[in-house]
Amino acid sequence: MxxxxxxxxxxxxxxxxxxxxxxxxxxxxxxxxxxxxSNTLNSFAESEASKGYTGAIKDYWFNVFSTLKPESRIVDIGCGNGALACLAAEYSEMHNLHFDIHGIDAADINPLQSLKSEKEVLKLLKQITFHPATPAEKLPFESKSIDMFISQFGFEYADFEQATIQCVNSLTENGTINIMAHHPASPxxxxxxxxxxxxxxxxxxxxxxxxxxxxxxxxxxxxxxxxxxxxxxxxxxxxxxxxxxxxxxxxxxxxxxxxxxxxxxxxxxxxxxxxxxxxxxxxxxxxxxxxxxxxxxxxxxxxxxxxxKATITDTKINALEQQINGLGRSSQISPFTIDNRPFAWSISIL
Known part of the structure; x- marks a missing residue:
């Protein structure tokens, strides 16, 4: 029994x-x-959108990339399987700019293997140099060697203060950091x-x-x-x-x-x-x-x-602005809205 x-x-x-x-x-x-x-490029989209950013988000980033010169060196922080890096590759290909694109992530990523069945995406992924198990607090790039850091829902997961210092030290004289970060009022x-x-x-x-x-x-x-x-x-x-x-x-x-x-x-x-x-x-x-x-x-x-925990509150925004000023850089920070609702913080460090 x-x-x-x-x-x-x-x-x-x-x-x-x-x-x-x-x-x-x-x-x-x-x-x-x-x-x-997951067989997806990003972690906040489903269906066809999982294969990359579209619409207003794509327009936002294409506008950011339009400020870059040919052969610019770009690093996508917290790249995941490369959604944002792929947008940079797509823009570079469209305008024959030959960007040197890198993607770093603290996770042990392998986008070329994970998305090997996605032929159109794979074509873009092959134009990107990925750095797995690479946290933003310990960048593998030389001082003044990067023209632009970009990040969509990735940068804020790092130690913001240390990652900002690392990125600023790696920027060329006119280099910029452009971030979309989680907004607490977003859907x-x-x-x-x-x-x-x-x-x-x-x-x-x-x-x-x-x-x-x-x-x-x-x-x-x-x-x-x-x-x-x-x-x-x-x-x-x-x-x-x-x-x-x-x-x-x-x-x-x-x-x-x-x-x-x-x-x-x-x-x-x-x-x-x-x-x-x-x-x-x-x-x-x-x-x-x-x-x-x-x-x-x-x-x-x-x-x-x-x-x-990573979502950027007003307190974090204030601390970031003070830090950026202390590093001798300026910032532009505002909500990025879709359908009149906050979708993310738009953060530019100049």
Whole structure:
């Protein structure tokens, strides 16, 4: 006879061992994992837009590139898989300017491998020299060797003060730094705050994953005992399944606003099929799949948390302006708007 309490404790220890034992590793590797597996140029676009910036954003950057001379040396900071660097390559190609384009990222990026199936994008990526595992605080460029630093949703993740010093020291006499950084009032920042709160609640406060993992653990043991043919009538199955249904209903009630819908549905789409397939698939494999889904969601939550910390507040803007003045440079800082809403900070260091 399986001891329910014993199985619960064993499952809890197993699951929390996975959760906390892997957390540090997730924090260190989540961006590298994202860029090497997402098949996207940037982290804030979906569908066709994931293949590069378009519309008002593209126009903004083309206007920035129009100030550069032929053969200018450009560095994209926090380049990810190269969305902004590709825009620079596209502009250079259009105007026969032969820019020398570099992309640096603290993550272990490999855009040429990650996007090898995207022929049009790959053509642009091959014009860029990428520097993986290269933080903005430790630039590999000589003093006064860079004509322009650019960054879209990347620079603010670095130590702003140290990265600014590094960039200014690397600029040519007339070189500039041009940044689009997260604005706290942007739709991206607001949606990020919603998603991070929801994921944190479900992954770290709600017992959803713990209870599903417990159910799969019991199912694995029942199958090993040769009693799986009566799994539907198993009292542990019936009891824990009722608990899981109650948890799901509670989460629907708790997160019932339109702003929660996409976030909650994504989680349910990862968990509910596991429960639906329990009667026909190996519970041990389903348990491994559940752990993988938890890992993916936790990496996503960590990225959202880091973005919220990186968002540029008015206090950070004031500190940046003072630092730039102290370095003998001037700055132009203003909100960049789309449809009359702040999308990002536009920051130019001259």
């Amino acid at each position: 399986i001891s329910f309490f014993g199985v619960f404790i064993a499952s809890f220890l197993s699951y929390t061992e996975f959760h906390f034992g892997q957390l540090l590793s997730l924090i260190m590797k989540h961006w590298s994992n994202y860029w090497t597996t 991206i920042s607001q949606d990020t705050e919603i998603g991070e709160h929801l994921l944190k609640n479900i992954l770290h406060t709600s017992p959803l994953f713990l209870q599903v993992d417990l159910l799969l653990d019991i199912a694995t043991q029942v199958k090993a005992s040769g009693q799986y043919q009566s799994w539907k009538q198993n009292p542990y199955n019936q009891s824990i399944s009722r608990t899981i249904k109650w948890i799901l209903d509670t989460l629907k009630f708790q997160f019932n606003e339109d702003k929660h819908e996409a976030w909650l549905q994504d989680i349910f789409n990862r968990v509910i099929p596991v429960l639906q397939n329990l009667a026909t698939e190996d519970p041990q494999k389903l348990r491994a799949h559940l752990a993988q889904q938890f890992k993916v969601l936790e990496e996503h939550r960590t990225r959202l948390e880091e973005q919220l």
